[in-house]
Amino acid sequence: MSLWPYTVFLLLFILLTSSNANNEQRLHLKRLQRTHQSNSPSCYSQKSKSENGATILEMQHKDYCSGSVTNMNRNHQKQLIVDDDIRVRSIQASIKNIISGKIETLSQTKIPISSGVKLHSLNYIVTVTLGGRNTTVIVDTGSDLTWVQCQPCRLCYNQPEPLFNPSVSPTYHKVVCNSSVCQTATGNSGQCGNDLQDCNYVVSYGDGSYTRGELGQDHLVLGSTSVENFVFGCGRNNKGLFGLASGLMGLGRSDLSLISQTFETFGGVFSYCLPSAEAKSSGSLVLGGDSNTSIFNNSTPISYTRMLANPQLVTFYFLNLTGVTIGGVAIQDSGFGKSGMIIDSGTVITRLPPTIYKAVKAEFLKLFSGYPFKQGVSILDTCFDLSAYEEVNIPTVKMQFEGGGEMEVDVTGVLFIVKSDASQVCLALASLQYDDEIGIIGNYQQKNTRVIYDIKQSQVGFAKETCSF
Numbered sequence: 001m002s003l004w005p006y007t008v009f010l011l012l013f014i015l016l017t018s019s020n021a022n023n024e025q026r027l028h029l030k031r032l033q034r035t036h037q038s039n040s041p042s043c044y045s046q047k048s049k050s051e052n053g054a055t056i057l058e059m060q061h062k063d064y065c066s067g068s069v070t071n072m073n074r075n076h077q078k079q080l081i082v083d084d085d086i087r088v089r090s091i092q093a094s095i096k097n098i099i100s101g102k103i104e105t106l107s108q109t110k111i112p113i114s115s116g117v118k119l120h121s122l123n124y125i126v127t128v129t130l131g132g133r134n135t136t137v138i139v140d141t142g143s144d145l146t147w148v149q150c151q152p153c154r155l156c157y158n159q160p161e162p163l164f165n166p167s168v169s170p171t172y173h174k175v176v177c178n179s180s181v182c183q184t185a186t187g188n189s190g191q192c193g194n195d196l197q198d199c200n201y202v203v204s205y206g207d208g209s210y211t212r213g214e215l216g217q218d219h220l221v222l223g224s225t226s227v228e229n230f231v232f233g234c235g236r237n238n239k240g241l242f243g244l245a246s247g248l249m250g251l252g253r254s255d256l257s258l259i260s261q262t263f264e265t266f267g268g269v270f271s272y273c274l275p276s277a278e279a280k281s282s283g284s285l286v287l288g289g290d291s292n293t294s295i296f297n298n299s300t301p302i303s304y305t306r307m308l309a310n311p312q313l314v315t316f317y318f319l320n321l322t323g324v325t326i327g328g329v330a331i332q333d334s335g336f337g338k339s340g341m342i343i344d345s346g347t348v349i350t351r352l353p354p355t356i357y358k359a360v361k362a363e364f365l366k367l368f369s370g371y372p373f374k375q376g377v378s379i380l381d382t383c384f385d386l387s388a389y390e391e392v393n394i395p396t397v398k399m400q401f402e403g404g405g406e407m408e409v410d411v412t413g414v415l416f417i418v419k420s421d422a423s424q425v426c427l428a429l430a431s432l433q434y435d436d437e438i439g440i441i442g443n444y445q446q447k448n449t450r451v452i453y454d455i456k457q458s459q460v461g462f463a464k465e466t467c468s469f
């Protein structure tokens with residue numbers, strides 16, 4: 001037997017181990033478990049500040065705020081994944097309806113406004129001031145209308161803050177049904193109330209959650225920036241957020257969204273850094289400012305990719321995913337670059353087209369080997385029992401986008417810890433059911449990343465950042 005193949009193997013081995021430094025990251029499983037057990041504070045009335053012309057709002061994970069991180073048990077984690085599946089299925093269903101012509105665009109369904117969003121899976125909250133009152137809302141890039149629960153209320157879920165009361169806000173006024181605001185907001189399909197005064201709206205979310213009421217306008221203060229006559233939904237009949245926030249902030253791409261309504265103030269630029277629920281830290285939602293300058297605390301340069309135009313799906317932000325690397329190995333698949341992927345703050349787990357997911361999973365299993373397997377949970381099918389390990393090295397996952405944009409998935413975003421004793425830990429990526437469904441970049445993979453949405457220049461930027469406020 002010749003020694004030659006053996007030498008080649010050795011050489012390869014040395015090459016592989018010497019490049020490991022950049023291609024894997026260390027995850028401390030035991031340290032994560034300890035933070036799960038700490039006491040979480042309540043975090044309503046989150047802070048804000050202004051720097052270099054930008055407004056910075058503190059942003060936190062709702063589980064961290066509500067204390068449910070402390071019961072990070074299997075049922076809670078599993079429910080989160082099941083809810084996430086429902087959100088994605090309803091996004092896919094509304095996309096199909098639009099593409100097949102059943103609904104022409106999401107914006108034309110404004111009354112009733114449909115949304116692919118599953119409310120309960122949305123995770124990140126900020127506090128703004130509406131009509132003079134602090135109001136904590138869920139942040140969502142996957143829908144447009146901002147709304148709050150409104151008094152008098154026919155059906156409201158419990159919320160920690162007092163309900164918004166239009167009659168005590170001197171700056172509140174209704175959007176009247178025959179106004180141009182109502183016409184624009186509702187795509188000329190306005191359903192006037194009995195007195196022909198109210199501009200009624202309904203937003204139905206995919207899981208049976210909904211908000212209905214009438215559109216109003218009031219003074220919105222974001223940090224120290226005032227927005228006059230901000231159009232929002234005064235929700236009289238709401239179901240779905242389960243007492244975690246007073247309403248929702250819509251950061252989608254179309255006319256009604258907060259970003260469109262504040263275009264003159266913030267120039268169509270916003271960004272976020274999503275903290276992980278386990279780390280006791282805050283993140284930030286930054287509105288405005290020069291998208292070039294150093295208001296961010298990023299540790300790598302910002303890389304940009306263009307937003308794809310999708311005239312049919314006006315709410316969502318689409319990007320062109322051109323590649324994925326796992327531990328430095330580029331995944332080969334002809335599915336890359338074929339259709340846009342949605343980048344979403346509300347979906348948790350990233351969904352990849354089936355062929356891409358299969359290739360990613362195979363490479364991950366090659367590099368993350370030797371650990372005992374465990375059965376899957378809902379959409380997560382690649383799971384391990386890591387309870388015997390203090391820490392593990394996991395391959396670095398990078399997503400590459402057209403034009404050189406690159407997002408390196410934070411070490412906390414590669415594995416999903418289903419059981420807090422690490423006896424069930426899964427690869428935090430999932431497959432779509434069909435190749436013609438639209439991929440989604442979820443918030444679990446966006447943690448500790450500065451994600452910049454620059455609508456004016458039609459681009460999205462990524463940089464590594466340890467979220468803080």
Ligand SMILES: *[C@@H]1O[C@H](CO)[C@@H](O)[C@H](O)[C@H]1NC(C)=O
Nearest residue numbers: 045046047048127132133134
């Ligand atoms: C609103 O929140 C800010 C902090 O974010 C706090 O300083 C202020 O007192 C609050 N106002 C009211 C009326 O609660």
Ligand SMILES: *[C@@H]1O[C@H](CO)[C@@H](O)[C@H](O)[C@H]1NC(C)=O
Nearest residue numbers: 176177178179180195196197
């Ligand atoms: C809306 O209707 C009111 C009367 O109900 C009328 O006075 C007003 O001029 C109308 N506005 C528009 C823009 O048509």
Ligand SMILES: *[C@@H]1O[C@H](CO)[C@@H](O)[C@H](O)[C@H]1NC(C)=O
Nearest residue numbers: 267269289290291292293457
């Ligand atoms: C960012 O910088 C480039 C060149 O340095 C400039 O052309 C562009 O206008 C800047 N963007 C903003 C939002 O100021």
Ligand SMILES: *[C@@H]1O[C@H](CO)[C@@H](O)[C@H](O)[C@H]1NC(C)=O
Nearest residue numbers: 056284286295296297468469
């Ligand atoms: C970056 O860090 C500095 C110092 O901690 C802080 O003042 C600033 O607000 C941070 N910027 C953002 C966008 O969080």
Ligand SMILES: *[C@@H]1O[C@H](CO)[C@@H](O)[C@H](O)[C@H]1NC(C)=O
Nearest residue numbers: 320322337338339340402403
């Ligand atoms: C994505 O980018 C690749 C490489 O630049 C290009 O060939 C492809 O046409 C793009 N896909 C879309 C949907 O724009």
